[in-house]
Amino acid sequence: xxxxxxxxxxxxxxxxxxxxxxxxxxxxxxxxxxxxxxxxxxxxxxxxxxxxxxxxxxxxxxxxxxxxxxxxxxxxxxxxxxxxxxxxxxxxxxxxxxxxxxxxxxxxxxxxxxxxxxxxxxxxxxxxxxxxxxxxxxxxxxxxxxxxxxxxxxxxxxxxxxxxxxxxxxxxxxxxxxxxxxxxxxxxxxxxxxxxxxxxxxxxxxxxxxxxxxxxxxxxxxxxxxxxxxxxxxxxxxxxxxxxxxxxxxxxxxxxxxxxxxxxxxxxxxxxxxxxxxxxxxxxxxxxxxxxxxxxxxxxxxxxxxxxxxxxxxxxxxxxxxxxxxxxxxxxxxxxxxxxxxxxxxxxxxxxxxxxxxxxxxxxxxxxxxxxxxxxxxxxxxxxxxxxxxxxxxxxxxxxxxxxxxxxxxxxxxxxxxxxxxxxxxxxxxxx
Numbered sequence: 001x002x003x004x005x006x007x008x009x010x011x012x013x014x015x016x017x018x019x020x021x022x023x024x025x026x027x028x029x030x031x032x033x034x035x036x037x038x039x040x041x042x043x044x045x046x047x048x049x050x051x052x053x054x055x056x057x058x059x060x061x062x063x064x065x066x067x068x069x070x071x072x073x074x075x076x077x078x079x080x081x082x083x084x085x086x087x088x089x090x091x092x093x094x095x096x097x098x099x100x101x102x103x104x105x106x107x108x109x110x111x112x113x114x115x116x117x118x119x120x121x122x123x124x125x126x127x128x129x130x131x132x133x134x135x136x137x138x139x140x141x142x143x144x145x146x147x148x149x150x151x152x153x154x155x156x157x158x159x160x161x162x163x164x165x166x167x168x169x170x171x172x173x174x175x176x177x178x179x180x181x182x183x184x185x186x187x188x189x190x191x192x193x194x195x196x197x198x199x200x201x202x203x204x205x206x207x208x209x210x211x212x213x214x215x216x217x218x219x220x221x222x223x224x225x226x227x228x229x230x231x232x233x234x235x236x237x238x239x240x241x242x243x244x245x246x247x248x249x250x251x252x253x254x255x256x257x258x259x260x261x262x263x264x265x266x267x268x269x270x271x272x273x274x275x276x277x278x279x280x281x282x283x284x285x286x287x288x289x290x291x292x293x294x295x296x297x298x299x300x301x302x303x304x305x306x307x308x309x310x311x312x313x314x315x316x317x318x319x320x321x322x323x324x325x326x327x328x329x330x331x332x333x334x335x336x337x338x339x340x341x342x343x344x345x346x347x348x349x350x351x352x353x354x355x356x357x358x359x360x361x362x363x364x365x366x367x368x369x370x371x372x373x374x375x376x377x378x379x380x381x382x383x384x385x386x387x388x389x390x391x392x393x394x395x396x397x398x399x400x401x402x403x404x405x406x407x408x409x410x411x412x413x414x415x416x417x418x419x420x421x422x423x424x425x426x427x428x429x430x431x432x
Contacts, residue, residue, distance in 0.1 A: 002039050003051040013058035013065045016162040022139045023067070023159065026132040030069045030155050031056070033129075038073035038153050046150075048072060064141075064183070065161050070154035076147035078104050088113065105145050109133045110293075137287045138272050140166055140181050140258070163258050168275070169234060170256075170283055172249040173218050174225065176320050179275060179285040180245075182253050185234050191246060192229040205244045207235055213243040220245075220291050221270075222321035236288060258285060271326070282391065284322070311337040312428035315356040317347035317373060318389075319365040327360060327389070327420075334421055335431030344368025348376045355382055358428050360420075363390040363397065371404050378405035385427035389420060 015023075034054050042050035054071045081104050082096040090110060091099075099107075107113060111130040132155075136143045141159030160166060160183075168179035169188070187207075195206040196214065203214040212235065218225040227246060234245040256275035270290040275283045314336045318324045328338045339356065341347035343365040351359075359377065363370035374386050385407045390397065393411035401409055408423050424430055 001041055002035065003042055004035055004039055005051050005053050007053060007055040009055065009057040011057065011059045013060045013067075014161065015058075015065055015159070019065075019139055019159055019161065019163055022135060022163075023157070026135045026143075026157070027056070027067070027069065029129075029132055034069060034071040034073070034153070038071040038075075040074050044074075060161065063161055064158050067157045067159065068154055069157075070152060072152040075149040075151055075153055076105055076108070076145070077149060081105070081107050084113065085110075105147055108145065109143070133289065134287070137289055139163055140183075140272065142184075142289075165255055165257055167253055167255050168283070168285065170251040170254050170277070171217065171232075171234070171247040172251060173221060173247065174223050174320060176322060177251070177277070177281055177283045178217075178221075179254075179256060179283045180234065180236070180288065181285075184236050184238075184288055186237055186242070187235045188250060189233045189235070191227070191231040191233050194233055194244075205233060207242065207244065210242075215243055215245050215292070217245045217247045217291075222325060238288060238292070254283075256283060256285075311335055312357040313337045313339065313354075314358045314360060314424075314428070315339050315341060315347060315350060317341040317344060317359065317361040317365065317370070319343050319362065323362070330420070331360075331424070333431075334424070336424075336428070344370060344373035344376070347373050351377060351380070351382070351384075355384060357384070358424065359384055359386045360389055360424075361386065363388060363392055363401070371400060374401065374404040374406050387420075387423055387427075 031054065039052040039054065045052065052072055054069070056067070056069050058065055058067045078101050082091075082099070085091045085104075085107050086093050086096050090107065090113070096104075108129050109132070113130070133143050136157050136159060139159050140163060141157060143155065143157050145153065145155050147153040167182035169182050169185050171178050171180065197204055197211070204211040205214045214233075216225070216227070217234075225248060228248070231246050231248055232250045234247060234250070236243055236245055254277065256277075258273045258275055270287050272285040272287045275285060277283060314331050316324055316327050316331070316338060317340075318327065319342055324340045324342075328340055331338045339350060341350055344361070345368040347359070347361065348368065350356075359373070361370045361373050365373075368376065370388055370390065374388070377384060377386060386405065387408045387410060388401045388406045389410045391411065393409075398409050407427065410420050410423055421430055
């Protein structure tokens with residue numbers, strides 16, 4: 001019963017096909033939302049024309065394209081969003097009341113957030129706008145929203161015209177390399193030469209004439225590292241906000257070819273893909289917004305409604321928190337109960353307390369490495385299936401792991417999660 005005029009303004013903007021394909025679902029979602037939630041029925045539009053307008057525009061700007069979807073409907077209800085955030089436990093009533101309208105608008109991108117009491121077949125279909133943000137972020141882009149109650153809403157997506165090659169700032173955190181889109185990093189400075197101060201709620205550093213929040217990338221990724229004068233600061237743009245990420249080491253800016261993660265790892269929302277350096281080292285590409293959002297969140301086993309069977313227990317041993325979380329999330333999504341260990345000695349202590357149904361282990365770990373863990377389990381007379389998952393794939397490493405008692409060996413370069421699940425399925429039951 002709504003009357004809508006759709007306007008398309010392409011302005012000659014061009015996008016690489018993978019970018020277009022990646023935008024298909026987010027654009028459809030936003031258009032459905034605009035018509036279902038944004039546009040009012042003719043009798044409720046007051047002084048506005050009975051026929052509403054929904055506009056989709058695209059404009060090139062350097063290496064990026066800005067795509068906007070806007071309507072002249074009812075706009076976002078600031079008070080409605082505040083109330084929904086409090087009701088869902090995202091914020092206390094006092095914290096919600098203190099937020100600016102712009103900050104309140106940003107809440108609609110939180111996972112599972114909705115002000116709607118029901119699921120519509122036209123718009124959300126039970127899926128929140130966090131999916132839109134994740135898909136756009138996966139393309140190396142950003143999304144923001146502007147809205148005025150009674151006047152309409154505008155969603156703006158800024159994406160690279162091509163994702164085949166992209167420039168990243170490559171950093172090293174505990175021996176794991178991460179890539180941050182270079183377009184998000186405005187400058188890099190030495191921590192020792194930057195003024196830093198303590199304020200209520202954390203630390204801040206000086207950036208030009210302003211103070212910005214200081215974050216620690218290692219802590220946001222679940223690592224425990226001591227700050228040093230040799231650390232570097234990356235000043236990152238996050239929408240309208242800026243913050244500084246403290247990192248232990250910066251390798252520099254590199255042009256990398258982005259590779260998609262295995263589809264089974266889609267839930268690993270903090271990763272945007274992977275790439276390889278010229279020397280063969282793997283770089284994990286980060287979703288900046290998702291790393292910030294998930295920092296400090298404890299991963300929990302996921303329960304499937306109505307499922308009562310006892311899930312097989314898997315012990316994952318890896319000294320890298322980010323890799324541990326990645327593997328644990330993959331296995332939990334496959335219906336397995338997961339316990340993690342920080343190295344081989346920790347894993348052996350856990351085996352002694354309660355033997356798992358399966359062990360997945362890295363090779364290179366402190367105190368007791370993967371070979372020592374396999375040998376230790378076999379010395380205990382346990383016939384638990386053991387799968388080695390390592391970036392090392394030489395014939396010698398495979399032979400040594402097999403002789404120690406490993407049942408399977410998976411090379412994790414590129415993070416082929418489906419291959420790991422296929423291997424695990426040979427020993428325990430997994431949910432596909």
